[in-house]
Amino acid sequence: MPNLIPTSLAGAFLLTVALSPSSCVPTQAEDQPNPAASGILEPHPTGGKEPKVWSIAQTSPGATRLWAENCASCHGQDGGGGGARTLLTRELFHQDLDRRFFDATKNGDPETGMPAFGETLADNQIWALVVHIRELQGRALARQGEGVARDGLHRGKRATFRIEDVVTSGLRTPWGVAWLSDGRMLVTNREGYLLLVDQGRSVKVEGIPPTADVGQGGLMAVTVHPQAAQNGWVYLALNDRHPDGRRSITKIVRGKVTVDGDQAKWKDNQTIWQAPEDTYGSGPLHFGSRIVFDGKGHIFFCIGERGNGNLAQDLSKPNGKVFRLKDDGKVPEDNPFVGREGAIPAVWSFGHRNPQGMAFGADGRLWITEHGPRGGDELNEIVKGANYGWPVVSFGIDYSDAPFRVPWPSEDAGFTMPVYRWIPSTGVCGLATAKSRQFPGWEGDLLAGGLAGQCVDRIRVRDGKFVEVERVMSGLGRVRDVALGPDGLVYVVLNTPDKVVRLVP
Ligand code: HEC
Ligand SMILES: [Ca+2]
Known part of the structure; x- marks a missing residue:
């Protein structure tokens, strides 16, 4: 009643x-x-x-x-x-x-x-x-000095490491990192350029598709195909401008990076996914967008609700969704909303606000971090067809301090709840799984970056359940992305100051 x-x-x-x-x-x-x-x-x-x-x-x-x-x-x-x-x-x-x-x-x-x-x-x-x-x-x-180095060393609960600069110049709001099969690193910069970094030197990759640099959107994710040694494919999530010049939305493309002397070029560009024309939007907020491979021939990617929470519940709109496609852009027939009238067939899950981190766990579960309102940042395990509740339920309140929602759905609402939630918020962003002999104490743990919180939080989940959280790094800048390098080291992409650093045990 x-x-x-x-x-x-x-x-x-x-x-x-x-x-x-x-x-x-x-x-x-x-x-x-x-x-x-x-x-x-x-x-x-x-x-x-x-x-x-x-x-x-x-x-x-x-x-x-x-x-x-x-x-x-x-x-x-x-x-x-x-x-x-x-x-x-x-x-x-x-x-x-x-x-x-x-x-x-x-x-x-x-x-x-x-x-x-x-x-x-x-x-x-x-x-x-x-x-x-x-x-x-x-x-x-807030423990004084939690996640902060003393004598240059970060002494955490399960690992001790120091932080090393990797790229310190030429970056402007760096957004994501990935490695080519030969070990060279790619870094996206939000305003629209891709850098190839080779032993400290970096060159722009010429010829990537144009990016609309709008508010929180621009050139975002970069991910290299797991079989890139054979096929060379590199995937990008970029904010695509509508021909009308006023609207934009995330587009997924792939291409190959070829190097010739001092030059790097983007070749064989293909569009993997493009939003329906009428869904391009003008808002500057909540773009998502990450891309991951499941190792079974699929890509998963995510798009934020662009400041229109209601659209996260609408399957005919790309806003606030996680998507699944074959690596060539074809829709898998076992996607949950294939054949549902009006639904975008690439949709895998919905009811998201602003998923800005995405990673497969060591046990094959798919995780996203979702930037919530004030107090509503979430770590969600992504399940086929599930509804994650935004904006009907939320752990957050309004940035103005005003009440917003209650976190829990009614018994029959069928919303999937987060496994962990950040209150206070950290402005949760990039996500990686620690699968590395370099950090045996972190094996299988999730590493979640925070923008406003300027932190990396290590979250242990076992069998899909929250076990513990530890702030392993803090105060060095806004953390946009966390990734595991081919050397087993943990790379962190920082904004203000714009740089890429790595954690060395
Ligand atoms: C008349 C005094 C009084 C007022 C007013 C009051 N509380 Fe309490 N509250 C208590 C007492 C006493 C306890 C029991 C904890 C204890 O043993 O001291 C308690 C317990 C709680 C707990 C439970 C903590 C737990 O361990 O589970 C919460 C939460 C709480 N209060 C929130 C509030 C909020 C929110 C308000 C305002 C809307 C509020 N309280 C107003 C006296 C008060
Ligand atoms: Ca949610």
Whole structure:
């Protein structure tokens, strides 16, 4: 049943949203503002069945004010306690307690004296308070020097390494790295050029297709075919400009890099995937886009929702999707939406916000990191045909501090939940799997870069479940990509300063 609408919240207007798959917000034109981003979602008519509902306050004070007015009297302004025990402990920071915190705030606990707020606060306001607690904890618990070198050495829990510069000039917002079969490194630069790096010297690869350098988009992923020694194919994800000059979207191409003396050239260019013409968009946000091979003749790639959250739920739009194709661009017949009317047949999974990292794990599972709103960054295991929930559910709140959603779907919504979520956010970006004799202590762990967080987090997952997280590097710049080199070293692509470094054990 819908929650009671509290009268005590001056000026707050509440709306209940049924979380069933059909509550997916209606599609809208690419150029309109994103209602999900502003926290406004169309109410869903509660059909015949009575679905579980979360109450959503459409307008609300920010989480900081909600905390000051409702919670600080007992928990302290900073969460350190007073009338209650401190919330600022490592044990209470664990993601497994998200639901316990939400339920405690909503339902209270007569035994401890924690009052119930389910009658006076909407569910998304309660969740915003949990995010606020996590942000207070994050600030208080940030270990001084975590991930930072002392005497030039990073001493982590399972590895000790130093950081070495690899490329320090000629880069402008470097985005991705990959290695040709002869060991030479390719680096994409977002504004639209590809560099070939050979023993510290770099040359531009001439003749790659033009890139639209728009906001967060431009030349993005570079990936080399696993059989490149035989076939030479290099794949690029680039922002392709529509002939109208105003709109653009990610396109996947492949070509071969040939070297002649001091010159490097892009040859035999082929388009592997191009979006339907009417889906090119003008927004500057959330492009994705990474490319990985599964070793079975397929590529997987991803595209962000371009600031239009609703389109992530629309299978006829490329926004907010993971795609799967044969390496030559043909659609595999066993893709989940082949034959579904209106659906783009290359789609493999949907309901994503901004997937900017992608990697196969040591056990063959496919992982993406998804840049969420404030507090909603996610690590997701990608499963055929699954819906990852954006923008209907989210762990994040609005950047303005306003409540947004509740993270959990109703029992029947069928959303796939993240295996790990970052609260506070790191601006999660590139992702790699540590499969290297150089880092035996990290074997099989995921290495996730963070932009705003300027960090690399090592995440251990086993059998698809979260085990532990450690910040292994921090404070050297915005981390755009993490990759494993052919030498077994971990390469990190930094922005501001723009450079490529590597971790040497
Ligand atoms: C009247 C005092 C009081 C107020 C007001 C209050 N709390 Fe509490 N809260 C407590 C006490 C007492 C506990 C039990 C913890 C303890 O043993 O100190 C508690 C426990 C909690 C817990 C559970 C921690 C755990 O270990 O699971 C959460 C989460 C929490 N409060 C959040 C809030 C939020 C959010 C608000 C504001 C909406 C709030 N509290 C307002 C007194 C209060
Ligand atoms: Ca999600």
